[in-house]
Amino acid sequence: MASGVSSIYTGSDLIHDYICSKCEEDDDLDIEAQHFCPQCENYLCDKCVRVHGGYYKKHTVYGREDIQKWAMVSLDKCDQHGDKLSVHCDDHQEFCCSVCVALNHRLCSSISHLSDLAKGFLKIAEFKQLPAAVDNLRRRLDELRMQE
Incomplete structure (x- = not known):
């Protein structure tokens, strides 16, 4: 899902916060997105939004x-195939959909279902400490902001 992150236009110093998903996917172009469709989860430039609207x-x-x-990036869908992420390849340390497994991870020795990995996660000490750690970081950022 590279569409939602900053990128640099090849050979230029131009930086876009959001890149048109369709231009990047179809033509490998870095065109700045001016619109976002949450149903499609696509960022769109002015040209592509007209086609999308049709x-x-x-x-x-x-x-x-x-x-x-706009900050509605889907974390549970495969960037390549759009299918739901359902497994984790322990060999490559990446989340995969069923198409990824069939095409790229057939020979991997350890693939785990996400539901199995999630069992007991809420009881892990690191997870329980996460809210306090986030609050601590937020306080520190506020302190740094006030120093400016």
């Missing part, structure tokens, strides 16, 4: 004025 008339598309609604 196909998906009932989709709600957010512009730059609603950028706070």
Whole structure:
């Protein structure tokens, strides 16, 4: 899901916060996105939003004025195939969908179902300490911000 992260246009110092998903996917272009469709989970440039609007008339598309609604990156879908992530390849240390397993991880020796890995996770000490650690980091960031 490289579409939602910053990138640098090849051969230029131009940096985009969000890249048009369709331009990047279809033409390998880094065109700045001006719109986001949460139903499709795609960032869209002005050209692609017109095409999208023709196909998906009932989709709600957010512009730059609603950028706070753009942070809807799906963490449970495969970047390559769009399928739900269901397993973890322990050999490669990566999450995979069933298509990834069939194509790229057939010979791997250790593949774990995510539901099995998640069992007991809420009881792990590190997980229980996470809220306090986040609060501590937030306080530290606030302190640093005030020093500026």
